Amino acid sequence: MSLVNFRDPAVLSDPEGLRIRPGVLYRSAQPFPAADEATVAQLRGCDIRTVVDLRAPRETRPDDWAAAEAAGVSVVAAPVNPATDALTAHMATMATAADLGEFYLLLAESAPEAVAAAVEAATRPGAVLLHCAAGKDRTGLLTALLLDLLGIPADRIVADYARTADALPQIFAGLAERHRTALNGQGPTRVTDPDGRRLTIPAPLLEAPAEAMSVFLARIHTRHGGAAAFLPACGVPADTLRAFRAKAAAA
Numbered sequence: 001m002s003l004v005n006f007r008d009p010a011v012l013s014d015p016e017g018l019r020i021r022p023g024v025l026y027r028s029a030q031p032f033p034a035a036d037e038a039t040v041a042q043l044r045g046c047d048i049r050t051v052v053d054l055r056a057p058r059e060t061r062p063d064d065w066a067a068a069e070a071a072g073v074s075v076v077a078a079p080v081n082p083a084t085d086a087l088t089a090h091m092a093t094m095a096t097a098a099d100l101g102e103f104y105l106l107l108a109e110s111a112p113e114a115v116a117a118a119v120e121a122a123t124r125p126g127a128v129l130l131h132c133a134a135g136k137d138r139t140g141l142l143t144a145l146l147l148d149l150l151g152i153p154a155d156r157i158v159a160d161y162a163r164t165a166d167a168l169p170q171i172f173a174g175l176a177e178r179h180r181t182a183l184n185g186q187g188p189t190r191v192t193d194p195d196g197r198r199l200t201i202p203a204p205l206l207e208a209p210a211e212a213m214s215v216f217l218a219r220i221h222t223r224h225g226g227a228a229a230f231l232p233a234c235g236v237p238a239d240t241l242r243a244f245r246a247k248a249a250a251a
Contacts, residue, residue: 002042003028004174005135005167009143012163013156017250020150023047024127024248027143029135029167030055032174035067043073049126050074052118054138056081074124078117080138082110094202101215103205104141105223108216112234118142119236123243134171136164136208144217148227149241150249154217161213168208 006028010020026046030053031039043051049072051065056079065075087110090103108115122128132138140161147157164171204212224230231241 001032001036002038003129003131004032004170005029005164006042007160007163008046009147009157009160012160013147013152014250019152019250020147020248021250025122025143025146026127026129027135027139028129028131029139029171029174030059030131030133031064033178034061034063035065037067040067040071040073043068043129044071047127048073048129050076050121050124050128052076052078052121052128052130052142054078054080054114054118054130054132054142059133076117076121078114078121080107080111080114080118080132080142082107084110086110091202094204097204097207097209097211098215099202100204100209100212101219104137104212104216105219107138108141108145108220108230115142115145115231116235116240119146119231119234119244120240122146123240123247133175134164134168136161136168136171137205140164140208140213141216144213145220145227145231146244146248148217148220149231150245154214157217158210158213162208162210164208168206172206 006026008022008026010022010025014020023046026048051068051073053060053065053075065073069075087103087106090099090106094100094103118130130139130142144157144161147160220226220230224233232238
């Protein structure tokens with residue numbers, strides 16, 4: 001099955017081709033149910049040689065990308081899923097799109113090693129695909145950081161993020177098939193944490209509100225000075241930033 005929520009963010013964020021080369025960076029949801037011949041053909045058609053998996057180990061299965069790896073595609077694990085008290089507390093009170101944007105900030109700040117690994121992988125030869133489960137939250141914040149690094153205007157980064165809303169029904173159908181207790185589509189969505197406690201997924205996490213990405217980008221700039229300053233703080237070497245710009249920036 002072809003990848004869901006799959007796209008080149010350069011198409012919408014920089015249609016004039018002034019800041020980012022098309023065909024360098026892609027984003028998607030995880031493969032449903034696993035990568036197959038159609039998925040491999042999709043990757044090859046876009047010259048995607050590296051897949052960056054932002055999911056936590058408990059979300060993955062050995063066969064998720066087995067077909068792609070057998071075809072020579074490298075899969076880099078960069079799990080953005082830290083279990084911090086701040087994130088847990090924020091999840092418990094999340095009610096608005098702005099809260100979701102603040103959650104993205106906390107998530108990025110709490111996973112510097114994963115952020116650095118994803119950026120390093122993006123410098124490898126060929127195109128790179130970033131994905132998490134839905135291709136919305138973790139994928140969205142990493143994509144936003146890379147686009148911001150290249151100087152893409154915030155409103156265009158937001159517009160690319162919000163496009164995921166069109167794919168949410170298909171995404172949730174795939175996730176529900178795989179995690180029936182996590183996404184039942186009936187009222188408040190209930191999940192169980194590793195300790196067996198019942199949790200509720202906040203409504204904003206089941207949407208792709210433009211305001212969430214607007215808040216995230218604004219906070220990255222006001223608190224960290226933008227991606228150009230935030231990524232080095234995550235441990236991304238200057239040479240890696242130069243390599244990504246050389247690869248991805250429009251000529």
